[in-house]
Amino acid sequence: MTQPFVHLRARSAYSLLQSAVQVKALTKLAAKHDMPALGLTDANNLFGALEFSEAAVEVGVQPIVGLLLDVKEPTGATGAVTLLAQNGAGYANLMRLSSAAYLEAEHGEPHVTLDRLATHGEGLIALTGGGDGVLTTLLAEGREEAALDVLDVLRRVFGDRLYVELQRHGEFAEADAEAALIDLAYARGLPLVATNDIRFAKRSDHRPHDALMCIAASSYLGEEDRPRVSEQHYFKSGDEMRALFSDLPEAIDNTAEIARRCAFRVEKRKPILPRFSTEGGRDEAAELKAQAEDGLRRRLEALGARLAAPVEEYWRRLEFELGVITQMKFPGYFLIVSDFIKWAKAREIPVGPGRGSGAGSLVAWALTITDLDPLRFGLLFERFLNPERVSMPDFDIDFCQERRGEVIEYVKTKYGDDRVAHIITFGTLQARAVLRDVGRVMQLPFGQVDKLAKLVPANPANPVTLAEALEVEPKLKAERQEPEVRELLDTALQLEGLYRNASTHAAGVVIGDRPLIELVALYRDPRAHLPATQFNMKWVEAAGLVKFDFLGLKTLTVIDRAVKFIRARGETIDLSDSAYDDAKTYELMQSGLTFGVFQLEGQGMRDTLRKVKPTCLEDVIALISLYRPGPMKNIDRFANVKHGREQPDYLHDMLKPILEETYGVIVYQEQVMQIAQVLSGYSLGEADLLRRAMGKKQPAEMAKQKSRFIEGAKERGVSENLAAHIFDLVEEFAGYGFNKSHAAAYAVVAYHTAYLKAHYPVDFTAASMSLDISNSDKLASFHQDARRIGISVLPPDLNASDADFSVEKSEQGLGVRYALGAVRNVGVSAMEAVVDERKARGRFKALHDFAERLDPKAINRRQLENLAKAGALDSMEPDRARALAACETIIAYAQRVAEERVSAQTSLFGAEEPSARPAFPKAPAWSAQDRLDAERESVGFYLSGHPLSDFFAESGDRYLCIRDVIEEGETEQRSYLMAGVVRRVQYRPAKSGGTLAFVSLSDPSGDYEPMVMPEHVAQARDTLEVGKAYVYRVRVRYPDGDMKMAADSFEPVEAAEARTTADLRVILREGAPIDILAQTIAALPKAGPGEARPLRLVLRLADGREIELATKFMAPANPAARAALKAARGVERVI
Secondary structure: OOOOOOEEEEOOOOOOOOOOOOHHHHHHHHHHOOOOEEEEEEEOOOOOHHHHHHHHHHOOOEEEEEEEEEEEOOOOOEEEEEEEEOOHHHHHHHHHHHHHHHHOOOOOOOOEOHHHHHOOOOOEEEEOOHHHEHHHHHHHOOOHHHHHHHHHHHHHHHHHHEEEEEOOOOOHHHHHHHHHHHHHHHHHOOOEEEOOOEOEOOHHHHHHHHHHHHHHHOOOOOOOOOOOOOOOOEOOOHHHHHHHOOOOHHHHHHHHHHHHHOOOOOOOOOOEOOOOOOOOOOOHHHHHHHHHHHHHHHHHHHHOOOOOOOHHHHHHHHHHHHHHHHHOOOHHHHHHHHHHHHHHHHOOOOEOOOOHHHHHOHHHHHOOOOOOOHHHHOOOHHHOOEOOEOOOOOOEEEEEOOOHHHHHHHHHHHHOHHHEEEEEEEEEOOHHHHHHHHHHHOOOOHHHHHHHHHOOOOOOOOOOOHHHHHHHOHHHHHHOOOHHHHHHHHHHHHHOOOEEEEEEEEEEEEEOOOOHHHOOOEEOOOOOOOOEEEEEHHHHHHOOEEEEEEEEEHHHHHHHHHHHHHHHOOOOOOOOOOOOOOHHHHHHHHHOOOOOOOOOOOHHHHHHHHHHOOOOHHHHHHHHHHOOOOHHHHHHHHHHHHOOOOOOOOOOHHHHHHHHHHOOOOOEHHHHHHHHHHHHOOOHHHHHHHHHHHHHOOHHHHHHHHHHHHHHHHHOOOOHHHHHHHHHHHHHHHOOOEOHHHHHHHHHHHHHHHHHHHHOHHHHHHHHHHHOOOOHHHHHHHHHHHHHOOOEEEOOOOOOOOOOOEEEEEOOEEEEEOOHHHOOOOOHHHHHHHHHHHHHHOOOOOHHHHHHHOOOOOOOHHHHHHHHHHOOOOOOOOOHHHHHHHHHHHHHHHHHHHHHHHOOOOOOOOOOOOOOOOOOOOOOOOOHHHHHHHHHHHHOOOOOOOOOHHHHHHOOOOOEOHHHHHHHOOOOOEEEEEEEEEEEEEEEEOOOOOEEEEEEEEEOOEEEOOEEOHHHHHHHHHHOOOOOEEEEEEEEEOHHHOOEEEEEEEEEHHHHHHHHOOOEEEEEEOOOOHHHHHHHHHOOOOOOOOOEEEEEEEEEOOOOOEEEEEEEEEEEOOHHHHHHHHOOOOEEEEO
């Protein structure tokens, strides 16, 4: 009987940028070709080992887990060895070898030595590596003796588990070495085995795979000297392989023999927790009980008279929860989490009040894992741990993002370096990126590829695939008609979604009860301090490792920094008060001035706050839960009942205590559970299962649950019709009901940030801007908000600013001083050196003094020019044009001074100052517009004014700004003429087809982002340019109370002014050269029909007065003429 052929050398997409086939696709190909088994041998890694084992078993294929391991010897021998796990011992050695390849390779690519390989040979079958093999490499170099030595080493290690591997891909190295490999095998009595190095599914996939290899090597398809493989690396059938090796049938038969010798698959495990060290010989359950009881006593003492329930109820709840936790064998998990949180709090590392359903646990509150009293807020333990459905608890812990690393370091020290690791994550080739990559390797013009990539809508929250983009973007579909573009798109479609690189998960950390290398192979991310598991988040938990989330929450850092600003002035502040009843905080929320407040800063949420006018934390919890698609439709009813405009509907008297807090609206998943408990006699555990079933909407299960619900309600005196009606309502709400525990925890953080903004707005704003120091868009929004609430933002100043944002006290009160490090392309560290010099030796008196004290290694000309444009040199040279012109001289002079300092040269009289100070060049003064443009270029927005301030002042009521629209409040749909400067344009697919544009606009009163509907996108795309000012029509509507804006009919401001003004006014500053202006006017082209306007000159004097001169000249008022006049020296504005 003919032996079946088994592929032993398949690479998946986990061989990063080497294979174009995903794991599941490989197993399906094996099943399609009726192969009984399949070997996965990715390059040096086991990233896909568990996923492959599960996928193979699903399709009835025996998984053979292995890897292709690179070997490097000091003698110069390099190449690969194929290793396959026969059993558990073999897989354990695969994990050790793969980990060593990443963790022990000091330089370059992952690899091991032959000596390392020799110590971990048990339970492994070895193949000599085929065309990639170390033997093939040595034979190609003519080193037959060295090849024989390596073969003998492998033979000593693996004995009868060693096979000489032959491959026939039509590549020179394989063909050249084959005869010698066969001779070596026969000489040493070793069996042969035939393999095919699978890198793509079909022969026709060779071209896209070739592009993938070029992406990996940063080369081009047109290059001759680059890595490449033949078209034979596809998934061949058994018949094709048997025909290929018809002269060596034993090499084919041996594949089945190897498959039979391998009897191992990677399997899922139950969670494995490390032991927690206890005191006095107690077991973990006793330790948890002791710590929880002690913690609850402290919590109750702190609450004093503000208990939410009788003391007995707290103790009953604690006893119940401890029983469930102990029964589920999770005491260790609670103790571990509590331990590192207590450690962090003892060192004043900010920790969040909780996150997710864990806030529903009283034990967690007692252990200080969370900071919310679950009895006060009606939070349910069963939503977190259900005694009727055993699953691993999962606490997500928020830490200050700047000190999160300290907590991870503590955990590593406590449990051992070898038992703590990050979790790997994989970056993929996404639509825009893969288009750019493939376009580059095809050597298409950059502009063409960039244009195509930008036609793919950008939506980071829900990335659009290339196939989806082709459906919704007509221009992309039209471009596909071009042959080159069609090839680009077809190739990109095949490569999209493949793994590009490996890195570490932002928050996930695993802690093992033994060295992790015994449970999972490890990977080294060069940017991380800890190794990472080779399984990603999904598969590392399936492998039995318990994940702990150490999340960095920026808001906690903002709070911490604001508190430090406040305390630095000698003021006291304590945010630990859990009454949450500060009137000024709720007044701020009711005003909607909550930009920067956690969870409450979006425009829609600010409109909702003005409508609902929250008066307690429970209102904030509800709004955080309701402000989402689906439940948002209930906000109006919530507000109307709260303010007495509607009567509440509690559905049944028994449900009033459950729904009263939310004015009769079902908001939370916990309410769904409580309704089932009170109305139909469910236990809370059963009610949690009901909630889950409602969320999954399984018809058979829902029919069963509905019958159970109605019968239980009837037993409690509720009519069948009413019970069925309530069930249907509850089912609808359960689909989008929110987790109250999570909302409550985040409402506390929202309250704290709102409290700071209400009472300490300057400190809060400075702290917020500090955390977004590199994000000019956010800084612009904070700057606008500061102006809106009356906070002074002082400009950057080398004689006053710190590298970071700071709070500055002056005669006018407190203000935010703009950070030097927030100026574009300057950098915080460079500015720290400048600030240190100023603090050590006093203010910089003038530009020469600054240059003489400047370290030229710390700051270059480009950095200094940006500081000048931003106004940071104003205290030394108020004329910004002159300060900018002086930058090159300042740097050159600073370098000369530094060189003289190093060489210890002095002037003739031994003075410390250099002998000759250079003269700084003169420059024409800037107009007000020049000054603003320079600010925008260097800061990212307008600091000292806005380009449209005069425009709005002079246009009267013709155009509205965003503040006017917001202050009008909710109305029926209306249209407005508005004007603004474009800050950003983004394109995204519309659900109904076509493309939407989202245009970020700025006017003197604030920023906003209307969308442009698909029918107007083409005009917007052709017209809009970032940094330019436009007038446009905006339609405003309020679906579900949320303001939506749609803009169209964009027209440059100059063109609009040319149409609407009766004359042409040129605003000049005092001292403007009239002769140059006259030359500019004389050179203007002749006015076209309807373009001529009377020319008027307005001279603005230094004391604020204006002189207006009417001329007899009729000037063209078209945009080109206006631009020419505006560019003339001394002209501030043309209107």
